[in-house]
Amino acid sequence: MRPQVLIIGCGFGGLEAARAFSGSGAAEVDITVVDKTNHHLFQPLLYQVATAGLSAPSIAAPIRHLFRGQRNVTTLLGEVAGIDANAKTATLKDGAVLRWDHLIVAAGATHSYFGRDDWAQHAPGLKTLEDAFEIRRRVLLAFEAAEREDDPARRAALMQFVVVGAGPTGVELAGTFAEIARHTLSGEFRRIDPRQAKVLLVEGGPRVLAAMPEALSERAREQLVALGVEVKLNARVTGIDDQGLDLTTAGGPERLHSRCVVWAAGVAASPLGRVLAEATGCALDRAGRVVVEPDLSLKGFPHIQVIGDLAAAQSHVAGREPKPVPGVSPGAKQMGRCAAANIKRRLRGEAIQAFRYSDYGNLATIGRNSAVVDLGTPAGPLRFSGYFAWLFWLFAHVYFLIGYRNRFVVLLDWAWAYWTYDRGARVVANAGLSEASPARDVKA
Amino acid sequence: MRPQVLIIGCGFGGLEAARAFSGSGAAEVDITVVDKTNHHLFQPLLYQVATAGLSAPSIAAPIRHLFRGQRNVTTLLGEVAGIDANAKTATLKDGAVLRWDHLIVAAGATHSYFGRDDWAQHAPGLKTLEDAFEIRRRVLLAFEAAEREDDPARRAALMQFVVVGAGPTGVELAGTFAEIARHTLSGEFRRIDPRQAKVLLVEGGPRVLAAMPEALSERAREQLVALGVEVKLNARVTGIDDQGLDLTTAGGPERLHSRCVVWAAGVAASPLGRVLAEATGCALDRAGRVVVEPDLSLKGFPHIQVIGDLAAAQSHVAGREPKPVPGVSPGAKQMGRCAAANIKRRLRGEAIQAFRYSDYGNLATIGRNSAVVDLGTPAGPLRFSGYFAWLFWLFAHVYFLIGYRNRFVVLLDWAWAYWTYDRGARVVANAGLSEASPARDVKA
Numbered sequence: 058m059r060p061q062v063l064i065i066g067c068g069f070g071g072l073e074a075a076r077a078f079s080g081s082g083a084a085e086v087d088i089t090v091v092d093k094t095n096h097h098l099f100q101p102l103l104y105q106v107a108t109a110g111l112s113a114p115s116i117a118a119p120i121r122h123l124f125r126g127q128r129n130v131t132t133l134l135g136e137v138a139g140i141d142a143n144a145k146t147a148t149l150k151d152g153a154v155l156r157w158d159h160l161i162v163a164a165g166a167t168h169s170y171f172g173r174d175d176w177a178q179h180a181p182g183l184k185t186l187e188d189a190f191e192i193r194r195r196v197l198l199a200f201e202a203a204e205r206e207d208d209p210a211r212r213a214a215l216m217q218f219v220v221v222g223a224g225p226t227g228v229e230l231a232g233t234f235a236e237i238a239r240h241t242l243s244g245e246f247r248r249i250d251p252r253q254a255k256v257l258l259v260e261g262g263p264r265v266l267a268a269m270p271e272a273l274s275e276r277a278r279e280q281l282v283a284l285g286v287e288v289k290l291n292a293r294v295t296g297i298d299d300q301g302l303d304l305t306t307a308g309g310p311e312r313l314h315s316r317c318v319v320w321a322a323g324v325a326a327s328p329l330g331r332v333l334a335e336a337t338g339c340a341l342d343r344a345g346r347v348v349v350e351p352d353l354s355l356k357g358f359p360h361i362q363v364i365g366d367l368a369a370a371q372s373h374v375a376g377r378e379p380k381p382v383p384g385v386s387p388g389a390k391q392m393g394r395c396a397a398a399n400i401k402r403r404l405r406g407e408a409i410q411a412f413r414y415s416d417y418g419n420l421a422t423i424g425r426n427s428a429v430v431d432l433g434t435p436a437g438p439l440r441f442s443g444y445f446a447w448l449f450w451l452f453a454h455v456y457f458l459i460g461y462r463n464r465f466v467v468l469l470d471w472a473w474a475y476w477t478y479d480r481g482a483r484v485v486a487n488a489g490l491s492e493a494s495p496a497r498d499v500k501a
Numbered sequence: 502m503r504p505q506v507l508i509i510g511c512g513f514g515g516l517e518a519a520r521a522f523s524g525s526g527a528a529e530v531d532i533t534v535v536d537k538t539n540h541h542l543f544q545p546l547l548y549q550v551a552t553a554g555l556s557a558p559s560i561a562a563p564i565r566h567l568f569r570g571q572r573n574v575t576t577l578l579g580e581v582a583g584i585d586a587n588a589k590t591a592t593l594k595d596g597a598v599l600r601w602d603h604l605i606v607a608a609g610a611t612h613s614y615f616g617r618d619d620w621a622q623h624a625p626g627l628k629t630l631e632d633a634f635e636i637r638r639r640v641l642l643a644f645e646a647a648e649r650e651d652d653p654a655r656r657a658a659l660m661q662f663v664v665v666g667a668g669p670t671g672v673e674l675a676g677t678f679a680e681i682a683r684h685t686l687s688g689e690f691r692r693i694d695p696r697q698a699k700v701l702l703v704e705g706g707p708r709v710l711a712a713m714p715e716a717l718s719e720r721a722r723e724q725l726v727a728l729g730v731e732v733k734l735n736a737r738v739t740g741i742d743d744q745g746l747d748l749t750t751a752g753g754p755e756r757l758h759s760r761c762v763v764w765a766a767g768v769a770a771s772p773l774g775r776v777l778a779e780a781t782g783c784a785l786d787r788a789g790r791v792v793v794e795p796d797l798s799l800k801g802f803p804h805i806q807v808i809g810d811l812a813a814a815q816s817h818v819a820g821r822e823p824k825p826v827p828g829v830s831p832g833a834k835q836m837g838r839c840a841a842a843n844i845k846r847r848l849r850g851e852a853i854q855a856f857r858y859s860d861y862g863n864l865a866t867i868g869r870n871s872a873v874v875d876l877g878t879p880a881g882p883l884r885f886s887g888y889f890a891w892l893f894w895l896f897a898h899v900y901f902l903i904g905y906r907n908r909f910v911v912l913l914d915w916a917w918a919y920w921t922y923d924r925g926a927r928v929v930a931n932a933g934l935s936e937a938s939p940a941r942d943v944k945a
Contacts (some may be wrong), residue, residue: 095641096928111554114926121689122927131691134645186930197539200586201578205597245565247575366611374640407829453837462917462925466910473906481906484540486630 060404063139063157064321065329067092067120068100069386070191070365071163073393078401079127085404089155091133091369095119098186101386102467104226108233109197109483110474118459131485137164137329140357142336152342155403157303159360159400162329166384168367169325169344177252180320183226193321194485196234199317201250201488212316216254218259219302221294221323223260224267225421230278230319232424233259233284235285238445240478256286257313259304261293261392263320266421266429268383273429276442280427294322295400326367337361342369351379351411353396359409362399364392372414386457391415422450425475503529504848507591509581509773511536511564512544513830514809515607517837519564520766522845523571529848533599535577535591539563542630543902545830546911548670550633552677553641553927554918557630559910562903581608581773586780586802603804603844606773606791607837610810610828613769613788620741624762627670635765640678644686645932647693648744657885658758660698663746665738667704668711669865672721674763676679676868679729684922690777701757705766708734710865710873712827717873718884724871738766768828770811781805786813795823795855797840803853806843808836816858830901835859847888864902866894869919 063080064071067090075090082361087296096117105111121132133155139148140160147155168182181191196218203215218238220231238254240277258265258281264274266287281288287308296303326345334341339355346369349355353362364370370392371379382388390405391414399409416430418439426501427444432439441449451471458464470481504523508515511534512744513618519534540561564578577599583592584604591599612626623637636705640662647659662682665676681697689695702709702725708718709732710727725732733750740747770789778785783799784792793799797806797814808814814836815823825830835858843853862876862883872890876883885893895915903907916923 094929094932095645112558112926113930114556114928117928119689121925122923125689128691132649132689133649134642135649186928190930197580201539205577205579245563245569245576247572462923466913466925469910469913479566479906481910482556482563483563484558484630486557486634487540488538 059401060158060216062086062088062159062400063155063427064088064090064161064163064326065092065147065377066163066165066196066367067097067132067167068365068389070389070393070396071161071166072097072120073390074161074163074364074397075124075128075130075393075398076312077394078129082198085401086129086159087131089133089157090120090124090130091135091137091149091155092138093121093134095121096135096186097459098469099463100184101454102458103183103186103189103472104229104233106186106482107183107192107230108237109193109198109235109480111467111470112482113189115463115470116458117186118463123459127271138332140329140336142355142361145360154303159403160362161393161396161400162333162367163389164367166324167328168320169323170320171323173297176320177496178304179297179299179319180221180302184322188410190486192484194487195317195319196237198488200246200249200251200254204246205248205400209392209498210314210382212249212307214301215316216249216251217257217301217313217317218254219257219259219313219315219318220301221259221318221320222286223258223262223265224321224478225259227319227321228265229288230321232254232281232284232422232427235281236478237480239285241483243478250267257289257315258286259289259292259294259302259313260488261291263290265290266355268418269421269429271429272439273431273442276371277421277423277429280423280442282431284424284427284457312481315367316374322434324366330367333361333363335388344369352399352409353411353412354390354399359403362396364396368392370412371413373411378398380414382412382414385419387417388414415495418449420446420453423448442468502748503858504602504844505600506530506532506534506603506605506844507599507603508534508607509536509591510607510609510748510771510809510811511541511576511638511912512607512609512687512809512833514609514833514837514840515605516564516567517834518605518607518808518841519568519574521838521841522573529845530573530603531719532574533577534562534564534568534574535579535581535593535599535603536579537580538629539565539578540630541567541903543907544628545898546902547627547630547633548673550630550667551627551636551640551674552681553924555911555914556926557633559907559914560629560902562907567903575870582776583862584773584776584780584912585721586799586805589804596622597713601804603847604806605837605840605844606777606807607809607833608771608773608807608810608811610768610770613767613774614764615767617741618763623741623743624665626764627674634930635896636674637926638931639761640681641929643929644690644693644695644698646691648690649692656693657744659760659785660695661691661701661745661757661759661761662698663702663703663757663759663762665746665762665764667706667709667732667734668700670763671702671704671763671765672709672725672865672867674765675700676725676728676871677868679725680868680922681924685728685924685927687922699731699834700729701733701759703733703738703757705734705737705748706734706936713865713873713875714862714882714884717875717884717886721871721873724867724873724886728868728871768810774811777807788813796843796853797836797856798843798853803847806840809833812836814858817855818857824858826856827860829863831859831861864890864894864897866891888903
């Protein structure tokens with residue numbers, strides 16, 4: 058009986074961990090990958106699905122297709138509900154029990170509304186394909202409703218789009234919303250002028266892209282403004298309802314009327330963190346992430362490792378203070394490789410190693426021709442912004458996309474969108490016309 | 502004040518009617534196009550979305566984008582709930598009222614379960630993008646569930662796919678399901694062998710593709726069998742539930758166990774037919790289609806025309822018996838052009854003309870390398886099947902697709918699928934894991 062490795066979640070971390078068992082020495086273990094969805098999602102481009110630039114299949118690959126050639130991997134569609142750390146089992150939501158000798162938990166993160174879960178219905182977040190479709194639906198249908206609306210105040214609220222949170226996702230969404238309003242939809246409406254739509258980016262902190270050096274944050278803010286986004290810094294959200302949101306700013310309380318609010322402000326670890334804490338007594342940090350040992354395992358449970366956004370991990374370099382690992386895809390991938398390597402070492406009776414994060418830099422796109430790049434090079438930091446940063450961002454993302462076909466299709470879609478300003482995926486499957494609204498008289 | 506033309510529905514008929522008012526003389530009327538969705542759907546390829554070969558945006562174009570350059574067209578997203586033929590208004594579901602001087606109703610068709618609407622939940626039909634996503638979801642998740650199922654009988658039911666109705670859609674779906682099982686998924690599962698999946702095509706009549714000449718029907722049946730489809734003719738469905746369906750055949754009653762049944766058997770006209778009947782007293786045929794005058798107008802209401810699948814129309818050629826117009830896209834397009842031309846004639850005070858259908862033939866695809874073609878030529882009928890028929894079908898469909906980008910993307914997707922047997926859109930956004938099923942013990 059070969060050792061059984063169970064990997065929960067097939068994002069960047071889980072996928073990389075499973076792949077690390079391929080090739081020579083692959084026959085040593087049996088791997089089961091269990092995920093709630095049937096696809097691995099290339100999350101850095103999810104905002105393009107939400108803004109109708111790409112279709113879902115371009116950035117999502119069926120998990121079992123990715124492991125087609127790796128015979129030691131079994132893929133299961135299922136949601137883990139319970140973990141028994143002593144019996145070494147995981148129980149799925151439907152009651153099925155999976156046994157493991159080594160467990161890698163890579164269940165990722167979800168949105169956090171800071172305890173205000175009632176805001177979720179008014180301000181969807183962006184983590185899954187379903188989220189992306191919902192945001193696409195709300196944005197496109199807001200313009201449709203505005204075209205049919207006669208009341209100027211209601212029309213203005215329909216044409217005001219608010220993104221909460223100026224991290225990478227919030228910046229990408231706000232920049233792209235502005236491009237849609239100014240360019241993509243221009244000329245397609247007869248009663249409204251989409252160019253008069255307002256896009257607001259609301260951030261509680263003092264600058265956008267807080268993970269970036271201050272100078273690049275300021276470049277990003279300038280580029281957002283140039284694209285037509287109004288950036289509100291130091292503005293805290295105090296309430297969200299179906300008509301808009303309430304803010305507290307330096308100037309006092311403020312009310313924004315909007316029918317389309319998107320939440321990009323808070324990230325919380327997967328609920329599986331709490332399941333693990335109950336099973337092992339491990340500590341969770343404020344965001345619900347699992348505090349792991351230097352080798353990514355749990356204290357007292359060396360056979361359980363937690364990686365990716367679910368892990369509060371530190372990077373260990375001999376002779377230096379440990380540093381927290383940022384919640385980015387290279388971090389998750391590197392943790393995946395480390396977790397797999399430690400299982401192999403353990404099986405060979407070798408000493409396990411602490412996780413060390415290699416930081417290749419940070420990049421974020423803002424919109425058409427706009428991005429900021431912060432790279433670490435042996436000669437010191439290399440920082441640039443604008444058109445070349447955008448090209449760099451674009452090719453970096455296409456390069457890391459899963460599958461040759463997807464890379465080609467995404468490049469094609471982007472080239473088309475760039476030259477025509479058209480966005481190919483402006484399709485809403487469910488227009489939700491069942492809701493009734495007050496009677497109005499429209500001249501046909 | 503220019504005459505107001507209201508077009509309800511933007512399928513092949515409505516789109517063609519609105520386009521007929523472009524170009525010279527375009528300034529004569531104002532046109533409003535109202536549709537329940539935001540996109541024009543290229544329905545002949547919808548089965549490719551259902552079978553994960555194409556992504557939705559490849560075959561759906563935003564309606565207002567199509568009319569971007571036609572300044573006399575206003576596009577509205579809305580569902581018509583009532584029509585007043587004397588006041589010349591249409592009322593939308595939300596109460597908005599649209600006034601018209603000329604009305605073209607092109608609301609199309611939906612599924613008919615022959616009075617057994619309770620079958621709909623167990624056997625979805627294929628008319629909209631949402632339908633296509635639902636079928637894709639059921640087919641792919643059935644294989645996923647089979648991989649996790651230990652009970653042989655339940656596993657066999659999960660791997661048995663039944664298509665009811667052997668018209669063009671049923672034949673396309675059955676042929677493609679067989680290709681998915683035999684080729685696309687082969688090698689991706691570890692516990693089941695997808696090639697052992699069974700695909701059944703159940704037809705109440707004595708042959709498949711009943712609209713085709715008998716010899717081509719037989720060719721199509723042979724090609725289906727070669728692809729691995731079991732064709733059951735003269736088999737009437739008497740019941741459908743969540744575990745399978747009941748049939749009456751020449752050999753007596755029969756029970757098929759299946760967790761994935763697709764309905765391609767019955768078509769019913771849009772409910773707007775009944776709305777029109779109440780408003781004008783017009784007659785409906787057995788399928789709920791509106792019986793129209795030779796010029797496609799309603800008796801006593803020359804300003805209302807009904808076209809496309811909603812119309813029970815006849816083709817009129819001087820000196821010959823009128824012939825019913827088949828429910829195909831060329832018919833809808835020709836009716837759209839005829840309706841627009843008659844409005845223009847009426848505005849110029851000219852005599853209106855009867856509708857004449859030009860039949861260019863009939864083609865249907867069955868699966869990889871398989872199709873049947875029946876063309877009318879001046880030298881008599883030209884009939885062929887197999888590989889060249891399939892190439893002919895393919896290029897004919899790509900040619901009629903809306904938009905250069907879509908044509909290119911679809912050709913690319915097909916070339917990829919042809920050479921690799923892969924299907925690029927095997928993505929399920931919502932795996933619906935909330936349903937609980939009996940506890941089972943699965944070895945990881």
